[in-house]
Amino acid sequence: MTTYTSRNEVPINEKWNLEDIYPDLSKWESDLKLVENMAEKLKQFDGAINDGKSLFQYLKQREELSYTFNHVYAYSMLKVDEDTREASSQSLLDRAKGLSVKVSASTSFFMPYLLGLDKETLSSYIAEEEGLKYFEEDLYESFRYKTHVLTKDQEEVLSQLGEALAAPSTTFGMINNADIKFGDVTTDNGEKVQLTRGMYSKLIENEDREKRREAYKAYYKPYVELKNSIASTLSAAIKSNVTMARIRKYPSALEKALFGDMVPKEVYENLIKATKENIAPLHRYTEIRKEKLQVDELRQYDMSVPLVQGVKQVIPYEEAYETMIKALAPLGDEYVSILKEFKDARYIDVRETPGKRSGAYNLGIYGVHPFILLNHQDDLDSLFTLAHECGHGVHSKLSSQHQPQITARYSIFVAEVASTVNEILLINYLLNTEKNLEVRKHLLNHFIDQFKGTFFTQVMFAEFEKITHELAENGTPLNVEVFNQTYEQLFREYNGEAFVFDEEVKFGWSRIPHFYRPFYVYKYATGYASAIQLATKILDGDSETLQSYLNFLRSGSSDYPLELLKKTGVDLTTPVPIQNAMKKFSELVEEFAVL
Numbered sequence: 146m147t148t149y150t151s152r153n154e155v156p157i158n159e160k161w162n163l164e165d166i167y168p169d170l171s172k173w174e175s176d177l178k179l180v181e182n183m184a185e186k187l188k189q190f191d192g193a194i195n196d197g198k199s200l201f202q203y204l205k206q207r208e209e210l211s212y213t214f215n216h217v218y219a220y221s222m223l224k225v226d227e228d229t230r231e232a233s234s235q236s237l238l239d240r241a242k243g244l245s246v247k248v249s250a251s252t253s254f255f256m257p258y259l260l261g262l263d264k265e266t267l268s269s270y271i272a273e274e275e276g277l278k279y280f281e282e283d284l285y286e287s288f289r290y291k292t293h294v295l296t297k298d299q300e301e302v303l304s305q306l307g308e309a310l311a312a313p314s315t316t317f318g319m320i321n322n323a324d325i326k327f328g329d330v331t332t333d334n335g336e337k338v339q340l341t342r343g344m345y346s347k348l349i350e351n352e353d354r355e356k357r358r359e360a361y362k363a364y365y366k367p368y369v370e371l372k373n374s375i376a377s378t379l380s381a382a383i384k385s386n387v388t389m390a391r392i393r394k395y396p397s398a399l400e401k402a403l404f405g406d407m408v409p410k411e412v413y414e415n416l417i418k419a420t421k422e423n424i425a426p427l428h429r430y431t432e433i434r435k436e437k438l439q440v441d442e443l444r445q446y447d448m449s450v451p452l453v454q455g456v457k458q459v460i461p462y463e464e465a466y467e468t469m470i471k472a473l474a475p476l477g478d479e480y481v482s483i484l485k486e487f488k489d490a491r492y493i494d495v496r497e498t499p500g501k502r503s504g505a506y507n508l509g510i511y512g513v514h515p516f517i518l519l520n521h522q523d524d525l526d527s528l529f530t531l532a533h534e535c536g537h538g539v540h541s542k543l544s545s546q547h548q549p550q551i552t553a554r555y556s557i558f559v560a561e562v563a564s565t566v567n568e569i570l571l572i573n574y575l576l577n578t579e580k581n582l583e584v585r586k587h588l589l590n591h592f593i594d595q596f597k598g599t600f601f602t603q604v605m606f607a608e609f610e611k612i613t614h615e616l617a618e619n620g621t622p623l624n625v626e627v628f629n630q631t632y633e634q635l636f637r638e639y640n641g642e643a644f645v646f647d648e649e650v651k652f653g654w655s656r657i658p659h660f661y662r663p664f665y666v667y668k669y670a671t672g673y674a675s676a677i678q679l680a681t682k683i684l685d686g687d688s689e690t691l692q693s694y695l696n697f698l699r700s701g702s703s704d705y706p707l708e709l710l711k712k713t714g715v716d717l718t719t720p721v722p723i724q725n726a727m728k729k730f731s732e733l734v735e736e737f738a739v740l
């Protein structure tokens with residue numbers, strides 16, 4: 146693999162082209178000024194919206210502002226991500242952030258104003274001004290929150306408490322990112338060094354069991370030591386969710402969290418119930434793990450090591466791209482031609498270079514096109530990441546093409562469907578074309594582990610959140626013991642009895658940042674199950690599903706997530722998609738056992 150010591154060395158066709166947003170900085174500067182002026186103008190609408198016409202003028206100008214503002218902001222963000230050490234890019238981003246504060250300040254009057262209207266007045270405005278048709282759904286969508294908004298004074302008090310209410314999450318972030326000190330591990334030369342997260346993710350997959358064990362212990366050490374502090378941040382976060390739900394008149398914290406996506410709580414409950422009813426294959430997989438690793442006692446630190454060793458595939462970027470295109474061919478010619486466009490027109494920033502932001506993402510910019518950041522390593526994981534991010538990218542591209550600005554952006558609930566469908570089509574293609582038995586085993590193992598991580602683990606987390614919030618709602622105090630017991634019990638139910646429990650297992654709850662964003666991880670699981678159903682049907686040659694899936698990719702947020710999915714045949718209000726996913730998992734495990 147080629148490694149690059151500077152961005153200049155990377156071939157131009159492997160770098161994204163930010164000139165598609167702004168050909169030069171002077172255009173960025175003038176847009177920044179333009180947005181500032183627009184924000185000033187919007188401020189003047191405060192107290193001056195009193196009929197359909199003025200309401201329309203405001204909304205129209207706000208949409209124009211947000212179009213240009215997004216370009217200004219996105220450009221500076223992408224520029225920083227190319228090289229986070231570059232001060233000139235950092236200063237663009239700082240200025241864009243400053244602009245964002247001005248924009249929020251000049252538009253913050255609007256929501257309280259809108260929610261203060263009664264429904265008749267709003268309807269009469271919409272009836273008298275033709276142009277408001279375009280904004281109608283969006284206005285009623287905001288209006289849906291009216292019953293959960295308090296009086297002006299009460300809202301004022303709550304907003305003053307905002308920072309204080311965020312403290313549990315901020316404090317956990319500080320503990321988890323800044324203050325935490327992991328234990329020591331032994332390097333290959335016998336030196337003791339302090340473990341880092343980066344080292345942990347590698348060491349926990351190490352073939353040498355002692356290395357895994359040592360890394361596992363070093364990783365959990367600070368979490369166990371800080372158990373009381375972390376239990377108190379988590380407990381405070383949960384109590385504040387529960388209290389806020391009560392104050393805002395939601396039946397429960399869960400229902401408050403599901404309100405935005407209009408997801409009934411039955412969907413959440415179905416997910417957990419249907420998963421647990423079909424958990425046997427996951428227990429079976431744990432047993433297989435124990436057999437393959439030939440250990441007397443299966444421990445948590447044996448769960449991440451690949452069961453098939455010694456398979457190191459080198460897949461250069463060009464080859465990876467070709468493979469992806471072949472694998473996604475079942476999605477049709479239009480899809481494939483968009484993928485080619487991504488590469489040929491330089492939407493993708495491929496290579497890892499010093500200072501570049503780590504990881505991978507897709508950012509769709511309305512009025513331009515999607516941009517994809519990668520840190521491609523010429524290996525199998527990178528191939529999957531490529532297919533995953535291109536899934537988001539094509540979703541952005543198609544939604545921007547087919548939706549007006551107001552509904553072009555899709556929600557997180559549906560986003561992971563588009564990326565996961567691609568991953569499943571890819572693994573299917575690789576399994577069908579790969580002749581080497583060891584590589585096939587490796588691929589299956591990869592799929593199973595990914596399924597476990599994206600689906601089962603997230604459902605387990607989702608259930609942990611549900612139980613702990615219900616305890617708080619019933620007035621049960623939350624502390625280390627309660628969290629430990631709940632987590633250990635769930636871990637046992639999901640993973641089966643083949644395990645021997647280290648002391649650390651039950652502290653799993655203390656290291657999960659997602660628990661500070663309530664009832665969010667279930668979306669990974671519902672997205673994954675939806676994708677399994679869709680990909681399976683598409684591979685079966687079901688052309689109706691294919692067409693409806695492509696329409697789904699063109700839909701942005703033109704409807705609520707569950708409705709968008711229903712149109713593709715995935716009905717998450719029933720247990721069927723979850724049951725189908727469980728069936729698929731069971732097949733994978735059996736296939737792996739036979740190999």
Ligand SMILES: [Zn+2]
Nearest residue numbers: 533537561564
């Ligand atoms: Zn994703």
